[in-house]
Amino acid sequence: MITKIDIPNFGLYKNYIWDKSIGREEIFGKLNIIYGRNYSGKTTLSRIFKCIEDQSLHKNYDTGSFNITLSGEAKLSSQDFNTDFIFRVYNSDFVRENLSWLHNEDGSIKPFTIIGAKNVELERKLEEIKQKLGSEDERQGLLFSIYEKEGELNEVASNHLKKHGDLETKLRSRANDRIKVTPYLFVPTKSKKTYSISDIKSEIESIKDNLSEFLLVEAESESLKSILGDKPLINIELLKEFRPNFSQHYESVEKIVSKSIKPSVAIRDLIEDNLLQEWVRQGIEKHKGIRETCAFCGANLSPAIWEKLDEHFSKESEDLRAEIIRTIGLLESAKTKLGEFVHLKKEEFYSSLHEEYDRVNQQWNSAMEGYRYSLDQLILGLNSRKDDIFKTIQLDNIEDHSESIFNVIKEFNKLIESNNDKSTSLELDQETARTSLRKYDIAQYLIDIEYENLIAEIKQEEEKVKRIDTFITPLKTEIEILLAEKDSLESQAKNESRGAELVNEHLSHFFGHNTLRLVAFDEEEGVRFKIQREGIDANNLSEGECSLISFCYFIAKIQDELEDEIKQNKLIIYIDDPMSSLDSNHIFFMFSLIEAVIARPEKYAQLFISTHNLDFLKYLRSLTRPRGKKNDIKHLLIERKSNDCTILRLAPTYLKNYVTEFNYLFEQIYTCSGAAENSISHDYQYNFGNNMRKFLEAYLFYKYPSHNITNDQRIRKYFNNDTVTVTLINRITNEYSHLKDNFDRSLVPLDIAEIRKISELVLNRIKSDDPDQFDALLESIGIQRTALANQGN
Missing domain, CATH: 3.40.50.300 (P-loop containing nucleotide triphosphate hydrolases)
Known part of the structure; x- marks a missing residue:
């Protein structure tokens, strides 16, 4: 405390x-x-x-x-x-x-809202809240601000909604009127029976960041469409993978063309002229055993000529010639068989593999042509030796395409395997192709309608909405808080009946005011109270009634x-x-x-x-x-x-025990007398005139209660018309108490000795005139008569 x-x-x-x-x-x-x-x-x-x-x-x-x-x-x-x-x-x-x-100035009272835990402060708060809230009609306060902002928000939101709706309409139309009804873009399945705007939105999300990636050239589009037209095909048998033995052919030919042989008796002219020698050899084949004369010149073909020719064209040379012819036949056969080895047709493959087929087939043709060319080089070498049987030949290095042939055959087999696998994955491949075509269609459509610009415009309107909403949200929160506080305060006002009852109870129980009561009235703004006297609104409350109500209220x-x-x-x-x-x-x-x-x-x-x-x-x-x-x-x-x-x-003691102003004034005068031990302070000196006047007025009125005499007359009568005493007292009570006509006196304080003298005159008169009362007064201020007597001595 x-x-x-x-x-x-x-x-x-x-x-x-x-x-x-x-x-x-x-x-x-x-x-x-x-x-x-x-x-x-x-x-x-x-x-x-x-x-x-x-x-x-x-x-x-x-x-x-x-x-x-x-x-x-x-x-x-x-x-x-x-x-x-x-x-x-x-x-x-x-x-x-x-x-x-x-x-109020007119004497009426204002109705009030608050009792108990509420007061005018609550009304002030309510009024502050109402001022802050304002109204739309008054075009002020938070309610008007949010009204304006919400109007702006509605306009911007309407624009945003319209732009968003226009885009929605475009996408819905594309989904329903184009994609859903175009077989190469969408085919209903058990799991997906229709195509809607939500589907096109989903696919837009997957492609919108890079539309060009999903665009197709015409060939790509047609290829994908051809996949959709594929039917299941019969599996193709794998090719036998082999590697042609070109090196063996090369070794065999090289051995033949490099083999050295000579005639038994050479005919110089034939040896020196290869064409003539071949001409003669061919003539032997057409004449020997057939004609006796030369078909060219008609000369007789004598046995000596045939003997001479046989000695030139020996059995060894003929055997070599026969070997050359046989080898050329083998090489020609190899060329033919190689051309017949790959019997695959493009139509046997799914359309999605046609391009790969063309590529591998081109490789095959290239490798086969190279291989055939290399065989032709061998054949050319054999023919050259055959035409000049007695002249050896040195073969050039010839490229071996055997490995290329082998690799291309393996590529064909891979293609065949892929094709055979597609028979089981055709449905998935077709769905993939359809998805690619659909995303291409959507991507192209987004470009056509300038989708990015539309989204940017919608985003711009959305940002406007957010900016306004960012302003409105705290405004709404503040309004909600104020409204909640207003409701709470008004709710408290509605619960103030108990407070009013307490005031009425106090008025009735402690002050007996059964007619003066607080009465509650329900109004639009909440419960308010009026003071009524006997059921009528109380006007012109007295100051005392105001004091009673105020303290009961407290x-x-x-x-x-x-x-x-x-x-x-x-x-x-x-x-x-x-x-x-x-x-x-x-x-x-x-x-x-x-x-x-x-x-x-x-x-x-x-x-x-x-x-x-x-x-x-x-x-x-x-x-x-x-x-x-x-x-x-x-x-x-x-x-x-x-x-x-x-x-x-x-x-002082008297104020605690007797508590009257009369006792207080007596104590002030007694303190100024010589009987008091302490010296007189300036405060006592300054207030002495007023204190003496009031004390004597009260004391002498009870002594002489008649209204027919003045206070000055009472003083003269009480002090037995003692001129000196009366003059001193009047001087004190008039000049130093009423300063209106004696202002100069207030500037000069009374002399302490004079104060003591006058005090003692008054006290001694009371003591002699009414000792019982004097003793009682002394006792009331805590002074014993014996103490006073001792001090007087």
């Missing part, structure tokens, strides 16, 4: 130090009762507590400073409001801020905290001057409310109550003291000093 407070500068408080004014050993009690006259500084002190409650300096004291010491030496200050204690302050600021509806507002066992142990309550034009009954009931709701159940950590009303102060003496802490109650006095500064000090 709070133990001490220092106030360097806050309103009326200047350089106030607790230890100096009250004492180092003194601290605030759990219950603190503070008395002070109006404008002495009570509300200013409560505003320091309100700064802690609001966690900010009061608007009128934004440069103010204070330091509060808590138990355990913890600190609070004008720069540090952090604490676990819960501060709740009732003062004029609370009434003004929370119950501004109490008065109690209802903190009701939840008072009932919360955890919070009530942290609750520091400051009630500043709840009295305002209340009669004695109302004063007692105000005390009863504090006693019953706060003090008796001790639902607080620390309680401060300040007042200017001495009757109320008298009742406060009866408040239930904190349990278990006999002396944990402090009586304090707030005084405004002559230098227009305020101090807080311990209340």
Whole structure:
């Protein structure tokens, strides 16, 4: 709890130090009762507590400073409001801020929305929310901003939707009117019965990044279409893989043409003339054993000629010739057989392999031609030797195409295997071909409709939508939060009936106001309340009625905290001057409310109550003291000093015990008399004239209650028309109390000796005239008569 407070500068408080004014050993009690006259500084002190409650300096004291010491030496200050204690302050600021509806200039009252946990602050928040929200009709606030943005969004979204829809229409038309009805693009199957826009979209996703990759030239397109026309073919038998033995042929021919033979008796002319020799040899074949004369010249063919020719054309040469002819026949046969080896036809292969067939077949023809050419070279060498049988020949190097022949045969077999395999994969190949043709068709269509540009335009519109939506989303969130907060606040307003009931209960139970009640009304904006008197809207509430309602409102507002066992142990309550034009009954009931709701159940950590009303102060003496802490109650006095500064000090004994202003004034005069041990301070010196006037007016009125005499006459009568005494007293009570016509007097303080003299004159007169009352007055301010007598001696 709070133990001490220092106030360097806050309103009326200047350089106030607790230890100096009250004492180092003194601290605030759990219950603190503070008395002070109006404008002495009570509300200013409560505003320091309100700064802690609001966690900010009061608007009128934004440069103010204070330091509060808590138990355990913890600190609070004008720069540090952090604490676990819960501060709740009732003062004029609370009434003004929370119950501004109490008065209007025309005397009527405003309906209000808040009771209990709500107040005018809640209405202010509701109004702030409404201002922020605004409306479309008023063309302001968040609702209008989002209305404008949503209009813009609708327009942009409409453009986006139209462009997107146009593209959807194009794709749907292509899927339904072209692809779905074109057999080489799509054929229904058990697993895929139709082709839709979702299918074309899926395939667009797979090709859109590189359309050119899926485009086909006419030949490629026709080739794929031909695959779709293929029927299952009979498997082709593999070719026998062999490698021609050209090297063997070469060796055989080389041996023949390089064999050396000679005639038995050579005929020189024939040896030297190869053509003549061949001519003669051919003539022998046409004449020997056939004619006796030469068919060319008619000469007789004598046995001697035949003998001569036989000696030239020997058996060895003829055998060689026969070998050459036989070998040429073998080579010619090899050429023929090679040409007949590959009997494959293009039509035996699937169309997808026709191109490969053409390639391999071309290789075969090339290899076969090369091989045949090499055989022809061998044949040419044999013929040359045959034509000049006695002349040996050296064969040139001839290319061997045997390996090429072998490799091409293997290529044909691979082709055959692929072809045979296609008989089992034909359906898949045709579907692959159809897919390629379909993607080609789609790719070409996307190019034709400028798909990329359409997508870019749609993307651009989409980005516009996102940008606007990015602006709208937090706006919607803020509006939703505000609407939720508005609903919550209005919902709280609807639940305020209990708070209103509490106020009515307090008014009825503690103040007897059964006719003055709060009545709830359902309105479009929520539940609102009016004050009614006997069922009629109450106008021109008296100041006292406003005080009653305000304080009942405060109690209802903190009701939840008072009932919360955890919070009530942290609750520091400051009630500043709840009295305002209340009669004695109302004063007692105000005390009863504090006693019953706060003090008796001790639902607080620390309680401060300040007042200017001495009757109320008298009742406060009866408040239930904190349990278990006999002396944990402090009586304090707030005084405004002559230098227009305020101090807080311990209340004098009489104020704690008797609590009347009359006792207070007597104590002031007694302190100024010579009977007091302490010297007179400037504060007493400054206020002496006013204090003396008020004391004598009160004392002499009860002494002489007749209304037919003036106060000056009462003074003269009481002091037996003692001219000196009456003159001194009148001078004090008139010139130093009423400064309007004696302003110069205010600039010169009374002499201390003069103050003491006048005080003693008054006190001695009372003592001699009414010693019983004088003793009672002394006792009320804590002075014993014997002590006074001793001092007088």
